[in-house]
Amino acid sequence: MDESRSAPNLAELAREHYALVYRYAYRLSGSAEEAEDLTQQAFLTAHRRLHQLRDANSAKSWLCAILRNTFLTRVTSQRSLQMVPLHGFWDPVQEQSAPPSFDSNELQQVLNELSEEFRTPLILYYFEEFSYREIAEQMAVPIGTVMSRLARAKTHLRRRLEALQSAPTR
Amino acid sequence: MDCRRALEILEFSDRESDGASADFCSADDRAAAESHLESCAACAQAVRNWRQLDRAIAQVMRAVPVPRGAQQRLLARLAEIETKPVDSASEAVASAPNPVSDELARLAQSSKLPSRRRFLRSLVPVAACVAVAGIGFFSVVWMFSPRWSVEQVSQELAKLDFDSLQTLGNFTGNGAAASLPKEPGWERLNWEGGALAKGLPAAPDVIAVYGFDIPKTHHHGAARGLIAVIPRNRIRNLPAAGSLATASPTSEYMEARLGESVSVAWQEGNVVYVCLLQGGADSLSTLQGILDQPSA
Numbered sequence: 001m002d003e004s005r006s007a008p009n010l011a012e013l014a015r016e017h018y019a020l021v022y023r024y025a026y027r028l029s030g031s032a033e034e035a036e037d038l039t040q041q042a043f044l045t046a047h048r049r050l051h052q053l054r055d056a057n058s059a060k061s062w063l064c065a066i067l068r069n070t071f072l073t074r075v076t077s078q079r080s081l082q083m084v085p086l087h088g089f090w091d092p093v094q095e096q097s098a099p100p101s102f103d104s105n106e107l108q109q110v111l112n113e114l115s116e117e118f119r120t121p122l123i124l125y126y127f128e129e130f131s132y133r134e135i136a137e138q139m140a141v142p143i144g145t146v147m148s149r150l151a152r153a154k155t156h157l158r159r160r161l162e163a164l165q166s167a168p169t170r
Numbered sequence: 171m172d173c174r175r176a177l178e179i180l181e182f183s184d185r186e187s188d189g190a191s192a193d194f195c196s197a198d199d200r201a202a203a204e205s206h207l208e209s210c211a212a213c214a215q216a217v218r219n220w221r222q223l224d225r226a227i228a229q230v231m232r233a234v235p236v237p238r239g240a241q242q243r244l245l246a247r248l249a250e251i252e253t254k255p256v257d258s259a260s261e262a263v264a265s266a267p268n269p270v271s272d273e274l275a276r277l278a279q280s281s282k283l284p285s286r287r288r289f290l291r292s293l294v295p296v297a298a299c300v301a302v303a304g305i306g307f308f309s310v311v312w313m314f315s316p317r318w319s320v321e322q323v324s325q326e327l328a329k330l331d332f333d334s335l336q337t338l339g340n341f342t343g344n345g346a347a348a349s350l351p352k353e354p355g356w357e358r359l360n361w362e363g364g365a366l367a368k369g370l371p372a373a374p375d376v377i378a379v380y381g382f383d384i385p386k387t388h389h390h391g392a393a394r395g396l397i398a399v400i401p402r403n404r405i406r407n408l409p410a411a412g413s414l415a416t417a418s419p420t421s422e423y424m425e426a427r428l429g430e431s432v433s434v435a436w437q438e439g440n441v442v443y444v445c446l447l448q449g450g451a452d453s454l455s456t457l458q459g460i461l462d463q464p465s466a
Contacts, residue, residue, distance in 0.1 A: 023234040
């Protein structure tokens with residue numbers, strides 16, 4: 001058996017990174033079924049392109065980029081994303097608030113309000129703590145664009161989560 | 171340092187390890203922002219709040235249960251795919267001697283080539299050298315040609331005094347690189363100086379500048395601004411938008427630096443347009459509305 005063949009390596013990647021890729025897919029798509037489907041599709045794409053992965057240390061970023069492309073291909077054909085306007089992003093002064101309390105569904109609800117270009121850097125930033133540079137490489141945009149989108153998306157996220165916490169139903 | 175700038179710096183450099191924000195703030199800026207926190211209780215509280223919220227978001231963000239069996243289903247699928255393309259028969263074919271390809275290999279190595287082909291082959295290294303030298307020459311020219319970011323152009327525009335635009339020297343570069351946007355509507359604007367291109371003082375032979383001043387009417391508000399035209403190859407970070415209609419404000423960093431102005435950029439053909447509008451984000455929608463109208 002040829003040790004350099006791709007199957008053992010990809011299986012290894014799937015064992016190591018499946019949960020990460022699935023969770024990323026879930027946060028991008030907002031649906032468990034969609035997330036599993038996207039994850040499987042992403043790994044099948046990775047299987048075909050395994051020769052492009054030169055450095056095993058960058059496998060995580062590589063898989064995330066493939067997952068995002070898979071997601072984008074899908075939503076481009078569906079075009080069902082809804083966007084909310086993002087306003088200016090500085091809140092110079094904020095009142096002291098109680099410790100944050102919100103659940104995964106509420107967070108997903110706010111993420112779903114964002115367009116993909118704002119949602120992706122947000123997920124990568126919080127989820128896997130990718131650096132600005134890594135996010136820029138994955139999204140193929142300048143670092144300044146990432147920082148700008150991230151700032152606006154973070155502000156939106158914070159405002160909405162704070163609003164959810166202060167809502168009378170909570 | 172004011173609150174807004176301090177929070178901006180702290181936000182962007184809060185979790186940074188790769189120097190990505192170096193273009194936007196220096197180590198001194200960062201130190202000044204930190205010391206601002208010591209003297210400003212409101213900012214200190216705001217930073218504590220957002221850091222607390224950020225930790226909570228990160229924690230909840232990762233709280234996604236992975237369905238049982240999903241990973242195994244994928245591994246099974248991968249194993250199934252892996253076994254299909256490589257079977258023992260194809261491996262045997264691949265390793266078996268192939269008389270045709272062996273003969274081709276022998277021919278390829280033969281020195282008995284026709285003289286014309288031998289001559290052409292001898293030219294290959296020369297052509298390669300010429301190509302490498304050419305690429306090297308143009309790379310050096312390219313490397314030493316100053317290039318600007320959209321943000322830098324915006325800041326240079328912000329330095330201009332709109333009212334004294336006419337006192338600037340005329341644009342001295344290639345006229346084709348100073349063309350106004352081709353979208354309908356632009357040519358109808360009220361151009362300061364009759365749409366005569368002025369040279370941006372920082373690069374009068376590369377970047378052309380125009381000023382427009384559209385008075386308020388009962389159909390639309392007033393719009394006043396500057397538009398810079400830059401050859402595409404002289405811009406470091408090309409904007410994604412292909413027209414003003416699809417462009418969004420260049421960068422929120424710039425908002426603080428441009429005061430009451432807003433900057434947008436888009437590319438069209440071989441040029442990039444950077445438009446600095448007085449009056450903030452509302453003025454952008456005003457201008458977009460004016461351009462959309464059948465007559466301005």
